[in-house]
Amino acid sequence: MKLSVVGVVAFVSLSIMALENTALAGGAPPPRLPPPDTQQPQATPQSTPQATAIPVAEQEEFVMPSGNIGCIFTPAGGTATYQPEDGGPELSCDIIAPRYVRATLGRSGVAMINREVRDPSCCSAAPVLEYGATWSGGPFSCISERTGLSCRRDDGHAFVLSRGRISAD
Numbered sequence: 001m002k003l004s005v006v007g008v009v010a011f012v013s014l015s016i017m018a019l020e021n022t023a024l025a026g027g028a029p030p031p032r033l034p035p036p037d038t039q040q041p042q043a044t045p046q047s048t049p050q051a052t053a054i055p056v057a058e059q060e061e062f063v064m065p066s067g068n069i070g071c072i073f074t075p076a077g078g079t080a081t082y083q084p085e086d087g088g089p090e091l092s093c094d095i096i097a098p099r100y101v102r103a104t105l106g107r108s109g110v111a112m113i114n115r116e117v118r119d120p121s122c123c124s125a126a127p128v129l130e131y132g133a134t135w136s137g138g139p140f141s142c143i144s145e146r147t148g149l150s151c152r153r154d155d156g157h158a159f160v161l162s163r164g165r166i167s168a169d
Contacts, residue, residue: 060137062129069095069149069161070123073137076107089138091151094122095161103159103168105140105151111159111168 057079063070071093074084084090084106092104094117102114129135129144136142142151148162159168 061124062127062135062142063123063125064144064149065128065131067123067125068097068163069093071135071142071149071151073140075138089140091137091140091142091153093142093149093151093159093161094120095163095166096122098163101161101166103151103161103166105153105157105159107139108155109157111151111153111157113159113166113168 057075057077059075059079059082060073061071071091074082074088074090074092076088078084078088086107088107090104090106092102094100094102099115100117100120100122102117103111104114105111129142129149131144131146133144134141135144139154140151142149148160148165150158150160152158157169160166
């Protein structure tokens with residue numbers, strides 16, 4: 001009995017080793033490598049056309065000292081992740097209270113007020129546009145006041161966001 005168990009174990013072990021060697025070799029001879037002192041000719045690199053780097057514009061953000069209003073400026077042409085509908089530039093400002101509202105100025109036309117914001121994302125923590133300070137980017141400029149934020153485009157279209165007044169023209 002002991003002899004038959006030893007024979008079965010030896011048979012199984014040899015079978016497994018044979019399978020492993022076959023699997024490793026895959027039925028193909030091992031690759032031939034040059035001797036370590038022989039140098040192989042270097043492959044000539046193929047020239048491939050290089051991609052031209054396109055500068056990616058960045059959005060600018062600012063928030064009012066109260067933390068209740070925050071804005072995002074997107075330059076003309078948009079960014080790698082966001083392109084305004086009209087190609088930009090675009091200024092979009094959100095106010096949280098008394099009700100979440102978004103005001104947007106695009107490249108042309110009147111400012112738009114959206115009272116049904118589906119992606120509320122206001123407000124970043126910095127940079128802060130201190131009261132009395134002015135921000136400008138592209139054709140837009142904004143004035144931060146204790147009573148709220150007023151922003152306008154060079155052609156005169158504007159919006160105002162405050163706790164007491166939300167308007168656009």
